[in-house]
């Protein structure tokens with residue numbers, strides 16, 4: 001509200017800084033809360049019906065805005081064989097996608113980020129989906145490809161690091177993926193890009 005009032009250029013600059021810092025702090029607090037909740041086994045996943053293509057489109061909308069600001073293309077592909085109506089926790093799925101795709105955009109300076117969903121396996125009343133998020137970014141050296149899923153771990157842990165973040169996003173995503181009966185892993189070539197994969201199990205809704 002204050003930002004919408006009449007301000008000098010200097011005031012508006014400081015206020016914008018204040019707003020950005022507050023948002024960063026809020027993200028940090030939320031990440032820490034989420035992480036400790038999961039660690040304490042206090043997170044219950046919802047089992048509600050949702051439509052995957054729409055949920056994915058809504059999740060990616062704010063991210064495609066961020067991608068286009070950086071001149072990146074954000075593509076998504078959900079082939080026709082993937083069931084549309086799923087039963088699961090769309091809010092937590094959204095959180096995983098926001099983290100992994102958000103990272104892909106953050107660590108890519110030019111090129112493309114692509115999200116692909118496929119069926120890994122399917123039973124009578126459930127499906128295991130495979131999500132792949134491919135980027136053309138900085139890549140991750142082989143010896144760091146495992147530790148980035150640990151809490152507070154980042155490829156560049158120095159205080160002068162270029163990219164912000166808490167190092168909690170992937171730790172939270174791994175735990176959520178585990179709660180969804182899946183796993184998460186990465187394939188990457190330094191300097192060429194990374195593909196983050198995760199699987200998650202859902203009930204099948206009506207067709």
Ligand code: ADP
Pocket residue numbers: 099103104105107135137138139140148153154155156164165166167168169170171194
């Ligand atoms: P944060 O992004 O807040 O640091 P994450 O747990 O989400 O925390 O990621 C941990 C680290 O993994 C990042 O700091 C970065 O070093 C590395 N990383 C994650 N995604 C990518 C990616 N797409 N490309 C390159 N490095 C990545």
